Amino acid sequence: MMIDLYGFGPALAAGALMTVKLALSALCLGLLLGLLGALAKTSPYKPLQWLGGTYSTLVRGVPELLWVLLIYFGTVNLMSALGEYFGNPDLTLNAFAAGVIALGLCFGAYATEVFRGAILAIPKGHREAGVALGLSKSRIFTRLILPQMWRIALPGLGNLFMILMKDTALVSVIGLEEIMRHAEIGVTVSKQPFTFYMVAALMYLGLTVLAMIGMHLLERRAARGFTRSTQ
Template sequence: MSGLFSALGSFWAWIGNIFDPLCGPAGLFTWFASSTILACGDTGWGDEIAAGLKVTVAVALVTLPIGLIIGFLVALGQQSEEKSVRLAAGIYTTIFRGLPELLTLFIIYYGMQILIQSVLASFGYDGRVEINAFFAGVIALSVVFSAYCSEVLLSAFRAIPKGQYEAGDALGFHRGRTLRLIVLPQLVRIALPGLVNLWMILLKDTSYVSIIGLADILRQTGVAVKVTKQAFLFYTVACALYLGLAVISSFGLSYIERWAKRSEISR
């Protein structure tokens, strides 16, 4: 079994190297910076920055579905007929929209360690507990993203006429099927512009994970600056990478928006 995991790991590393936009066979640094301080390999900082780019993208892509799911559940809670559920959902959004993202990250990263340490100590375990920085970063960004996402989805829910629910009842659908077949497609179309903006914000917010030691774009370029003293060069590279991610996202999200509009027209 260990051999299988090793083989899968090697295959994934090979795929990552082939499609690496910076240090892959067709990467930017490979072609245009081979004789500079940004070169890939032992002679430059290209590999480190490329690894930071992968971490940034991974954090954003893992955070997105988790934040969407939590945000959707919170939006449903805000519409619940149970007053306690509405109150809990309202408190959740108020807290995580009101706290700075960096403070939320610190609370989750250090607070979870203290909490787990205390629980284990009650069972007689005195060893040191450390939370994985990637895991903590994803959880922190997810709760912040979900708090804003829930408000966007709540507004979209309220924009859907109540007659849509009544139509589902008239067709004999239970409420879950009405939500899935009738409400959810309209919800996606209405909420999409707001969710696009949140995705752009999420891309920028991934830079906070560098504070807890995760080797993302900002941390890797920061280390390079400390060693080489080439602050302008490396921070310009970091700017270019974040802007590149934003531009690529804009093209992809524009396609999704056009697809959503065509789907609505075809109905």
């Protein structure tokens, strides 16, 4: 039996594409923030430790929805001031950019702890071996620490990405036309809430399954050359 979407099928498909773009953009920002946060928290310098700890604690202590609203509405005056300075009084932060910043900020706070745990799981002897070989600190990090950290952190990051994929629905409250926004419009027009919300749920489920498959392939690739001891 075909589901009657009252002509909103193409709109929902476009919403799915927007959801993927939003999730991947936020993922890139979040990975960068998470790595920087983890390096700060594992740094021997107290100010950097404090900065990394404050970031992860502050962001994780506030719901993601509030971050979306705070960043979107809280930047109005700032963007207006910048617009006037550069001669563009209509300068604003669009919903997509606000969503990327908010979701990337939240993803990065949780990824900070995942990366930190991965860094601490690497034996200190590996760093000492790099020093003994005469490698610089940057080469020790890029050649020895980063590949191992990535392999250890990947399962945790995969779980965070699943959450991020579903959290994209929060950005619908500021008008971004992703899956939930188009589903809400379809409900308003058709008065069929169950149909549209069920289709939205199936679309999110499909995207999550695809993401799970992708993460599984990445984990297999990252694990090449490593053997697990069986006891």
